[in-house]
Amino acid sequence: MSAASRWMYTAARQPTQGMSELAKTTWSGFLRSDGRKGVRNLVLVIYTVECAQHVAHAIAAGEDDVHVIGFPGCYDNAYAIRLMLALARHPNIGAVLAVGLGCEYTQPGKLAEVARSSGRPAESFYIQEKGGTRTSVATGKEIIRRIREQIQCETPRVPMTLADLTVGCECGGSDGTSGLAGNPAVGAFFDLLVDAGGRAVFEETVEMIGLRDYMLERAASPEAAEQLAAAYDKAERYCQSVRQYSVAPGNFAGGLTTIEEKSLGAFAKSGTRSIQGVIRVAELPRGPGLWILDSVPDEHFMQFGYTNPNDTEGIMDLISAGSQIVLFVTGRGSVIGSPIAPLIKITGNSATFSRMQEDMDFNAGRVLTGELSLEQAGRELAELVVGVASGGKSKPEGLGHREYFIMYKHQDTPSLAAGCRA
Numbered sequence: 001m002s003a004a005s006r007w008m009y010t011a012a013r014q015p016t017q018g019m020s021e022l023a024k025t026t027w028s029g030f031l032r033s034d035g036r037k038g039v040r041n042l043v044l045v046i047y048t049v050e051c052a053q054h055v056a057h058a059i060a061a062g063e064d065d066v067h068v069i070g071f072p073g074c075y076d077n078a079y080a081i082r083l084m085l086a087l088a089r090h091p092n093i094g095a096v097l098a099v100g101l102g103c104e105y106t107q108p109g110k111l112a113e114v115a116r117s118s119g120r121p122a123e124s125f126y127i128q129e130k131g132g133t134r135t136s137v138a139t140g141k142e143i144i145r146r147i148r149e150q151i152q153c154e155t156p157r158v159p160m161t162l163a164d165l166t167v168g169c170e171c172g173g174s175d176g177t178s179g180l181a182g183n184p185a186v187g188a189f190f191d192l193l194v195d196a197g198g199r200a201v202f203e204e205t206v207e208m209i210g211l212r213d214y215m216l217e218r219a220a221s222p223e224a225a226e227q228l229a230a231a232y233d234k235a236e237r238y239c240q241s242v243r244q245y246s247v248a249p250g251n252f253a254g255g256l257t258t259i260e261e262k263s264l265g266a267f268a269k270s271g272t273r274s275i276q277g278v279i280r281v282a283e284l285p286r287g288p289g290l291w292i293l294d295s296v297p298d299e300h301f302m303q304f305g306y307t308n309p310n311d312t313e314g315i316m317d318l319i320s321a322g323s324q325i326v327l328f329v330t331g332r333g334s335v336i337g338s339p340i341a342p343l344i345k346i347t348g349n350s351a352t353f354s355r356m357q358e359d360m361d362f363n364a365g366r367v368l369t370g371e372l373s374l375e376q377a378g379r380e381l382a383e384l385v386v387g388v389a390s391g392g393k394s395k396p397e398g399l400g401h402r403e404y405f406i407m408y409k410h411q412d413t414p415s416l417a418a419g420c421r422a
Contacts (some may be wrong), residue, residue: 022162022382023196027390029160034117037164038091038322039389041147041155042067042340045097046084046111049074049104051287055127058101059140066144067339069316069404076105077411079281079305086282086320088115088122092340094151095121099136100210102128121147159209162193162382163197165389166285168318168326168341169269170203172311175331175349177365179265179305181377182329185364187271188378189385190290191325194273199285201321203293203314205235206307207266214267220274220289227278231294238296238307269329280413282320293321298412305409312336312405315343325385335359337401342385342394361395 029037047056047070060066069087071080088096090092090110096115098108109122115122123143130136170188171178190200208215212232217226276289285291295317297305308314311334318326319341326341328334331349333356347353348364363380366372372380388394 026159031156031158036091039093040092043095044093048100048106051101058137077408082282089118095147098124102126106364166199166322168323170314171329173330173332177348178331181364181367183269185377186269187379190271218275231409281317284322300410312403337396339402343396344394
Protein backbone atom coordinates (compact mmCIF):
# COMPACT_ATOMS: atom_id res chain seq x y z
CA MET A 1 0.00 0.00 0.00
CA SER A 2 1.39 3.45 -0.93
CA ALA A 3 1.95 6.11 1.73
CA ALA A 4 -0.87 8.20 0.21
CA SER A 5 -3.26 5.24 0.22
CA ARG A 6 -2.37 4.38 3.82
CA TRP A 7 -3.08 7.96 4.83
CA MET A 8 -6.48 7.89 3.11
CA TYR A 9 -7.45 4.89 5.21
CA THR A 10 -6.09 6.08 8.55
CA ALA A 11 -7.43 9.61 8.11
CA ALA A 12 -10.96 8.29 8.43
CA ARG A 13 -10.07 6.38 11.58
CA GLN A 14 -9.11 9.33 13.76
CA PRO A 15 -11.35 9.45 16.85
CA THR A 16 -14.09 12.05 16.94
CA GLN A 17 -15.46 13.69 20.07
CA GLY A 18 -19.13 13.46 21.03
CA MET A 19 -21.59 16.21 20.22
CA SER A 20 -24.05 15.94 23.06
CA GLU A 21 -25.76 19.26 22.34
CA LEU A 22 -26.40 18.46 18.69
CA ALA A 23 -27.48 14.92 19.56
CA LYS A 24 -30.19 16.41 21.79
CA THR A 25 -31.41 18.85 19.13
CA THR A 26 -35.03 18.23 18.20
CA TRP A 27 -37.16 19.19 15.24
CA SER A 28 -40.67 18.28 14.10
CA GLY A 29 -41.10 15.17 11.97
CA PHE A 30 -43.96 13.11 10.53
CA LEU A 31 -44.96 9.94 12.42
CA ARG A 32 -45.87 6.85 10.37
CA SER A 33 -47.91 3.90 11.56
CA ASP A 34 -44.84 1.65 11.84
CA GLY A 35 -43.20 4.08 14.29
CA ARG A 36 -40.67 5.50 11.83
CA LYS A 37 -40.50 9.26 11.37
CA GLY A 38 -40.18 11.19 8.14
CA VAL A 39 -38.51 14.52 7.46
CA ARG A 40 -40.91 15.22 4.59
CA ASN A 41 -44.63 14.52 4.00
CA LEU A 42 -44.77 13.80 0.27
CA VAL A 43 -47.19 12.26 -2.19
CA LEU A 44 -45.51 9.64 -4.40
CA VAL A 45 -46.71 8.89 -7.93
CA ILE A 46 -45.49 5.50 -9.20
CA TYR A 47 -45.82 4.43 -12.82
CA THR A 48 -45.59 0.74 -13.64
CA VAL A 49 -44.41 0.83 -17.26
CA GLU A 50 -42.62 3.35 -19.47
CA CYS A 51 -45.83 3.92 -21.44
CA ALA A 52 -47.32 5.62 -18.33
CA GLN A 53 -44.28 7.80 -17.65
CA HIS A 54 -45.56 10.94 -19.41
CA VAL A 55 -48.91 10.87 -17.63
CA ALA A 56 -47.27 10.32 -14.23
CA HIS A 57 -44.98 13.31 -14.67
CA ALA A 58 -47.83 15.46 -15.99
CA ILE A 59 -49.84 14.64 -12.85
CA ALA A 60 -46.92 15.78 -10.68
CA ALA A 61 -46.11 18.89 -12.75
CA GLY A 62 -46.39 22.05 -10.69
CA GLU A 63 -46.91 20.09 -7.47
CA ASP A 64 -43.86 20.73 -5.29
CA ASP A 65 -44.72 18.02 -2.76
CA VAL A 66 -45.51 15.36 -5.39
CA HIS A 67 -42.58 13.17 -6.47
CA VAL A 68 -42.43 10.54 -9.22
CA ILE A 69 -40.66 7.20 -9.59
CA GLY A 70 -41.33 4.39 -12.01
CA PHE A 71 -40.26 1.15 -13.60
CA PRO A 72 -39.96 1.09 -17.40
CA GLY A 73 -40.23 -2.65 -18.03
CA CYS A 74 -43.33 -4.27 -19.46
CA TYR A 75 -42.31 -7.52 -17.74
CA ASP A 76 -42.02 -7.40 -13.98
CA ASN A 77 -38.93 -8.02 -11.87
CA ALA A 78 -38.88 -9.01 -8.19
CA TYR A 79 -35.98 -6.68 -7.37
CA ALA A 80 -37.77 -3.68 -8.92
CA ILE A 81 -41.07 -4.54 -7.23
CA ARG A 82 -39.39 -4.87 -3.81
CA LEU A 83 -37.74 -1.51 -4.35
CA MET A 84 -40.97 0.25 -5.36
CA LEU A 85 -42.89 -1.30 -2.47
CA ALA A 86 -40.21 -0.13 -0.05
CA LEU A 87 -40.30 3.38 -1.51
CA ALA A 88 -44.10 3.48 -1.28
CA ARG A 89 -43.73 2.82 2.46
CA HIS A 90 -40.78 5.16 3.01
CA PRO A 91 -41.07 7.37 6.11
CA ASN A 92 -40.94 10.54 3.96
CA ILE A 93 -43.98 9.37 1.96
CA GLY A 94 -47.47 10.16 3.24
CA ALA A 95 -49.62 8.98 0.33
CA VAL A 96 -49.31 7.08 -2.96
CA LEU A 97 -50.88 7.14 -6.41
CA ALA A 98 -49.93 4.25 -8.73
CA VAL A 99 -50.57 4.68 -12.46
CA GLY A 100 -50.33 2.01 -15.16
CA LEU A 101 -51.17 1.74 -18.83
CA GLY A 102 -53.20 -1.45 -18.49
CA CYS A 103 -51.36 -4.28 -20.22
CA GLU A 104 -48.08 -4.53 -18.24
CA TYR A 105 -47.26 -7.25 -15.72
CA THR A 106 -46.63 -4.92 -12.76
CA GLN A 107 -50.04 -3.98 -11.36
CA PRO A 108 -50.57 -0.50 -9.88
CA GLY A 109 -53.46 -1.81 -7.79
CA LYS A 110 -51.14 -4.18 -5.95
CA LEU A 111 -48.68 -1.35 -5.17
CA ALA A 112 -51.52 0.77 -3.82
CA GLU A 113 -52.80 -2.14 -1.76
CA VAL A 114 -49.44 -2.56 -0.03
CA ALA A 115 -49.22 1.19 0.60
CA ARG A 116 -52.71 1.21 2.15
CA SER A 117 -51.79 -1.70 4.40
CA SER A 118 -49.13 0.56 5.91
CA GLY A 119 -51.73 3.15 6.88
CA ARG A 120 -51.13 5.50 3.93
CA PRO A 121 -53.88 6.79 1.64
CA ALA A 122 -53.25 5.14 -1.73
CA GLU A 123 -55.13 4.93 -5.03
CA SER A 124 -54.45 3.57 -8.50
CA PHE A 125 -55.82 3.51 -12.03
CA TYR A 126 -55.07 2.36 -15.57
CA ILE A 127 -54.78 4.97 -18.33
CA GLN A 128 -56.57 2.70 -20.80
CA GLU A 129 -59.63 2.66 -18.54
CA LYS A 130 -59.70 6.46 -18.19
CA GLY A 131 -59.73 7.19 -21.90
CA GLY A 132 -56.32 8.69 -22.58
CA THR A 133 -53.76 11.27 -21.58
CA ARG A 134 -55.81 14.37 -20.72
CA THR A 135 -58.49 12.54 -18.77
CA SER A 136 -55.86 10.51 -16.91
CA VAL A 137 -53.90 13.61 -15.94
CA ALA A 138 -57.08 15.32 -14.75
CA THR A 139 -58.04 12.21 -12.76
CA GLY A 140 -54.58 12.05 -11.20
CA LYS A 141 -54.59 15.74 -10.28
CA GLU A 142 -57.92 15.32 -8.48
CA ILE A 143 -56.64 12.26 -6.58
CA ILE A 144 -53.49 14.15 -5.59
CA ARG A 145 -55.56 17.07 -4.28
CA ARG A 146 -57.68 14.75 -2.17
CA ILE A 147 -54.95 12.58 -0.64
CA ARG A 148 -52.71 15.60 -0.02
CA GLU A 149 -55.44 17.24 2.05
CA GLN A 150 -55.87 14.00 3.97
CA ILE A 151 -52.21 13.61 4.95
CA GLN A 152 -51.85 17.29 5.78
CA CYS A 153 -54.72 17.01 8.23
CA GLU A 154 -54.12 13.52 9.61
CA THR A 155 -50.34 12.96 9.82
CA PRO A 156 -49.16 13.36 13.44
CA ARG A 157 -46.23 15.73 14.03
CA VAL A 158 -43.67 14.47 16.56
CA PRO A 159 -40.23 15.47 17.82
CA MET A 160 -37.23 13.95 16.03
CA THR A 161 -33.54 13.69 16.92
CA LEU A 162 -30.49 12.22 15.21
CA ALA A 163 -31.42 8.87 16.79
CA ASP A 164 -34.49 8.80 14.51
CA LEU A 165 -32.47 9.23 11.32
CA THR A 166 -31.22 6.74 8.78
CA VAL A 167 -28.66 8.46 6.53
CA GLY A 168 -27.22 6.82 3.42
CA CYS A 169 -24.06 7.72 1.53
CA GLU A 170 -22.94 7.22 -2.05
CA CYS A 171 -19.92 8.63 -3.88
CA GLY A 172 -19.53 9.33 -7.59
CA GLY A 173 -17.36 11.36 -9.91
CA SER A 174 -14.52 10.73 -7.47
CA ASP A 175 -11.12 12.37 -7.68
CA GLY A 176 -8.06 12.35 -5.45
CA THR A 177 -9.74 14.61 -2.89
CA SER A 178 -12.71 12.26 -2.39
CA GLY A 179 -10.65 9.80 -0.35
CA LEU A 180 -8.61 12.53 1.32
CA ALA A 181 -11.40 14.84 2.48
CA GLY A 182 -14.90 14.26 1.06
CA ASN A 183 -15.46 10.68 2.19
CA PRO A 184 -13.52 11.05 5.49
CA ALA A 185 -15.74 14.04 6.38
CA VAL A 186 -18.79 11.80 5.91
CA GLY A 187 -17.02 9.14 8.01
CA ALA A 188 -16.58 11.67 10.82
CA PHE A 189 -20.28 12.52 10.63
CA PHE A 190 -21.25 8.85 10.51
CA ASP A 191 -19.32 8.27 13.74
CA LEU A 192 -21.33 11.06 15.37
CA LEU A 193 -24.61 9.75 13.98
CA VAL A 194 -23.94 6.21 15.21
CA ASP A 195 -22.90 7.51 18.64
CA ALA A 196 -26.19 9.43 18.79
CA GLY A 197 -28.16 6.22 18.19
CA GLY A 198 -28.91 6.71 14.48
CA ARG A 199 -28.38 4.42 11.50
CA ALA A 200 -25.68 5.03 8.88
CA VAL A 201 -25.74 3.08 5.61
CA PHE A 202 -23.03 2.98 2.95
CA GLU A 203 -22.74 0.84 -0.15
CA GLU A 204 -20.66 0.21 -3.28
CA THR A 205 -18.96 -3.03 -2.28
CA VAL A 206 -17.47 -3.17 -5.79
CA GLU A 207 -15.52 -0.09 -4.71
CA MET A 208 -14.04 -1.98 -1.77
CA ILE A 209 -12.06 -4.50 -3.82
CA GLY A 210 -8.76 -5.14 -2.06
CA LEU A 211 -10.12 -4.25 1.39
CA ARG A 212 -11.43 -7.62 2.55
CA ASP A 213 -9.25 -7.72 5.67
CA TYR A 214 -10.10 -4.11 6.57
CA MET A 215 -13.82 -4.84 6.27
CA LEU A 216 -13.65 -7.94 8.44
CA GLU A 217 -11.62 -6.11 11.11
CA ARG A 218 -14.57 -3.73 11.53
CA ALA A 219 -17.22 -6.45 11.97
CA ALA A 220 -19.29 -6.03 15.12
CA SER A 221 -19.81 -9.81 15.52
CA PRO A 222 -18.90 -13.16 13.97
CA GLU A 223 -22.24 -13.08 12.14
CA ALA A 224 -21.44 -9.63 10.74
CA ALA A 225 -18.00 -10.85 9.65
CA GLU A 226 -19.59 -13.77 7.80
CA GLN A 227 -22.01 -11.41 6.03
CA LEU A 228 -19.21 -8.99 5.10
CA ALA A 229 -17.03 -11.79 3.73
CA ALA A 230 -19.89 -13.12 1.61
CA ALA A 231 -20.72 -9.65 0.26
CA TYR A 232 -17.08 -8.93 -0.55
CA ASP A 233 -16.48 -12.29 -2.22
CA LYS A 234 -19.60 -11.88 -4.37
CA ALA A 235 -18.53 -8.38 -5.41
CA GLU A 236 -15.12 -9.70 -6.42
CA ARG A 237 -16.72 -12.51 -8.45
CA TYR A 238 -18.99 -9.98 -10.09
CA CYS A 239 -16.10 -7.71 -11.11
CA GLN A 240 -14.24 -10.70 -12.52
CA SER A 241 -17.27 -11.94 -14.44
CA VAL A 242 -18.04 -8.60 -16.11
CA ARG A 243 -14.31 -7.88 -16.51
CA GLN A 244 -14.68 -4.40 -15.10
CA TYR A 245 -13.72 -2.81 -11.82
CA SER A 246 -15.34 0.35 -10.55
CA VAL A 247 -12.83 2.86 -11.83
CA ALA A 248 -13.34 5.18 -14.80
CA PRO A 249 -11.41 7.63 -17.00
CA GLY A 250 -12.77 10.53 -14.95
CA ASN A 251 -11.28 9.01 -11.80
CA PHE A 252 -7.87 8.81 -13.44
CA ALA A 253 -8.18 12.39 -14.70
CA GLY A 254 -8.99 13.44 -11.13
CA GLY A 255 -5.77 11.96 -9.76
CA LEU A 256 -6.73 8.41 -8.75
CA THR A 257 -4.24 5.86 -10.04
CA THR A 258 -5.53 2.40 -8.99
CA ILE A 259 -8.66 0.61 -7.85
CA GLU A 260 -6.90 0.16 -4.47
CA GLU A 261 -6.67 3.92 -4.01
CA LYS A 262 -10.28 4.38 -5.00
CA SER A 263 -11.37 1.54 -2.70
CA LEU A 264 -9.56 3.01 0.29
CA GLY A 265 -11.10 6.40 -0.38
CA ALA A 266 -14.59 4.97 -0.80
CA PHE A 267 -14.31 2.97 2.42
CA ALA A 268 -13.34 6.13 4.30
CA LYS A 269 -16.97 7.27 4.28
CA SER A 270 -17.78 4.47 6.71
CA GLY A 271 -15.95 6.23 9.55
CA THR A 272 -14.48 4.12 12.35
CA ARG A 273 -17.37 2.46 14.15
CA SER A 274 -18.08 -1.26 14.01
CA ILE A 275 -20.09 -2.54 11.05
CA GLN A 276 -23.25 -4.22 12.33
CA GLY A 277 -23.87 -6.31 9.22
CA VAL A 278 -25.05 -6.37 5.62
CA ILE A 279 -28.51 -5.45 4.31
CA ARG A 280 -29.92 -5.88 0.82
CA VAL A 281 -31.82 -3.52 -1.46
CA ALA A 282 -35.26 -2.67 0.03
CA GLU A 283 -34.23 -4.08 3.42
CA LEU A 284 -34.11 -1.89 6.53
CA PRO A 285 -31.19 -1.82 8.96
CA ARG A 286 -31.93 -4.29 11.73
CA GLY A 287 -31.03 -1.81 14.46
CA PRO A 288 -28.99 1.31 15.15
CA GLY A 289 -25.38 1.57 14.00
CA LEU A 290 -23.34 1.32 10.81
CA TRP A 291 -24.49 -0.97 7.98
CA ILE A 292 -23.27 -1.93 4.50
CA LEU A 293 -25.85 -2.12 1.72
CA ASP A 294 -25.19 -4.90 -0.78
CA SER A 295 -26.68 -3.85 -4.13
CA VAL A 296 -24.60 -6.23 -6.29
CA PRO A 297 -26.71 -8.66 -8.33
CA ASP A 298 -26.69 -12.27 -7.18
CA GLU A 299 -25.59 -15.03 -9.53
CA HIS A 300 -28.48 -15.85 -11.85
CA PHE A 301 -28.94 -17.97 -14.96
CA MET A 302 -30.07 -14.93 -16.98
CA GLN A 303 -27.08 -12.87 -15.79
CA PHE A 304 -29.06 -9.67 -16.10
CA GLY A 305 -28.60 -6.43 -14.21
CA TYR A 306 -25.63 -4.26 -13.38
CA THR A 307 -24.55 -3.03 -10.01
CA ASN A 308 -24.73 0.76 -9.80
CA PRO A 309 -24.88 1.43 -13.55
CA ASN A 310 -25.09 5.09 -12.56
CA ASP A 311 -25.02 7.11 -9.35
CA THR A 312 -28.79 7.60 -9.36
CA GLU A 313 -29.47 3.86 -9.17
CA GLY A 314 -27.29 3.53 -6.08
CA ILE A 315 -29.01 6.49 -4.43
CA MET A 316 -32.41 4.86 -5.01
CA ASP A 317 -31.11 1.69 -3.36
CA LEU A 318 -30.08 3.70 -0.28
CA ILE A 319 -33.48 5.38 -0.12
CA SER A 320 -35.17 1.98 -0.34
CA ALA A 321 -33.29 1.03 2.85
CA GLY A 322 -35.18 3.78 4.68
CA SER A 323 -32.69 6.64 4.40
CA GLN A 324 -34.59 9.86 5.10
CA ILE A 325 -31.54 11.82 3.84
CA VAL A 326 -28.76 10.75 1.47
CA LEU A 327 -25.24 12.19 1.25
CA PHE A 328 -23.48 12.20 -2.11
CA VAL A 329 -19.72 12.76 -2.27
CA THR A 330 -18.25 13.95 -5.56
CA GLY A 331 -14.78 15.30 -6.23
CA ARG A 332 -15.29 16.29 -9.87
CA GLY A 333 -18.83 17.64 -9.41
CA SER A 334 -22.38 16.48 -10.09
CA VAL A 335 -25.80 18.01 -10.73
CA ILE A 336 -28.08 15.12 -9.76
CA GLY A 337 -30.70 15.03 -7.04
CA SER A 338 -33.22 12.45 -5.87
CA PRO A 339 -36.92 12.03 -5.18
CA ILE A 340 -38.34 11.07 -1.77
CA ALA A 341 -35.19 11.77 0.30
CA PRO A 342 -33.26 15.07 0.17
CA LEU A 343 -29.79 14.68 -1.37
CA ILE A 344 -26.90 16.63 0.18
CA LYS A 345 -23.88 17.00 -2.11
CA ILE A 346 -20.38 17.09 -0.63
CA THR A 347 -17.06 17.68 -2.35
CA GLY A 348 -13.51 17.38 -1.06
CA ASN A 349 -12.30 19.62 -3.87
CA SER A 350 -12.45 23.34 -3.03
CA ALA A 351 -12.03 24.24 -6.71
CA THR A 352 -15.08 22.12 -7.58
CA PHE A 353 -17.06 23.75 -4.78
CA SER A 354 -16.13 27.22 -6.01
CA ARG A 355 -16.92 26.37 -9.63
CA MET A 356 -20.24 24.63 -8.86
CA GLN A 357 -21.53 26.42 -5.76
CA GLU A 358 -25.09 26.39 -7.09
CA ASP A 359 -25.09 22.58 -6.86
CA MET A 360 -22.68 21.76 -4.01
CA ASP A 361 -23.88 21.86 -0.39
CA PHE A 362 -20.69 21.27 1.59
CA ASN A 363 -17.00 22.02 1.00
CA ALA A 364 -14.92 19.34 2.74
CA GLY A 365 -11.88 20.62 0.83
CA ARG A 366 -11.26 22.95 3.75
CA VAL A 367 -9.83 19.94 5.58
CA LEU A 368 -7.01 19.80 3.03
CA THR A 369 -6.24 23.51 3.35
CA GLY A 370 -6.18 23.34 7.15
CA GLU A 371 -9.25 25.52 7.63
CA LEU A 372 -11.07 22.67 9.36
CA SER A 373 -10.08 19.56 11.24
CA LEU A 374 -11.78 16.34 10.21
CA GLU A 375 -13.69 16.42 13.48
CA GLN A 376 -14.93 19.95 12.77
CA ALA A 377 -15.98 18.95 9.26
CA GLY A 378 -17.99 16.06 10.67
CA ARG A 379 -19.75 18.35 13.12
CA GLU A 380 -20.51 20.97 10.45
CA LEU A 381 -21.92 18.25 8.23
CA ALA A 382 -24.08 17.04 11.13
CA GLU A 383 -25.43 20.57 11.56
CA LEU A 384 -26.24 20.70 7.84
CA VAL A 385 -28.05 17.35 8.03
CA VAL A 386 -30.10 18.58 10.99
CA GLY A 387 -30.95 21.76 9.09
CA VAL A 388 -32.22 19.79 6.08
CA ALA A 389 -34.08 17.33 8.32
CA SER A 390 -35.72 20.34 9.99
CA GLY A 391 -37.15 21.48 6.66
CA GLY A 392 -34.32 23.41 5.03
CA LYS A 393 -33.77 22.59 1.36
CA SER A 394 -30.55 21.07 0.07
CA LYS A 395 -29.17 22.50 -3.17
CA PRO A 396 -30.64 19.69 -5.33
CA GLU A 397 -34.04 20.14 -3.65
CA GLY A 398 -34.00 23.87 -4.29
CA LEU A 399 -33.14 23.31 -7.95
CA GLY A 400 -35.88 20.73 -8.42
CA HIS A 401 -33.55 17.79 -9.17
CA ARG A 402 -35.44 14.51 -8.67
CA GLU A 403 -33.55 11.99 -10.80
CA TYR A 404 -34.39 8.30 -10.34
CA PHE A 405 -33.48 5.00 -11.99
CA ILE A 406 -35.08 1.60 -11.37
CA MET A 407 -33.74 -1.26 -13.45
CA TYR A 408 -33.96 -4.99 -14.00
CA LYS A 409 -31.69 -6.71 -11.49
CA HIS A 410 -31.65 -10.01 -9.61
CA GLN A 411 -31.17 -10.51 -5.87
CA ASP A 412 -32.32 -13.66 -4.09
CA THR A 413 -33.06 -11.94 -0.81
CA PRO A 414 -34.84 -10.46 0.99
CA SER A 415 -38.07 -12.21 0.16
CA LEU A 416 -40.77 -10.10 -1.45
CA ALA A 417 -42.64 -9.92 1.87
CA ALA A 418 -39.53 -8.92 3.80
CA GLY A 419 -38.52 -6.40 1.18
CA CYS A 420 -41.73 -4.41 1.37
CA ARG A 421 -42.42 -4.87 5.07
CA ALA A 422 -42.13 -1.56 6.89
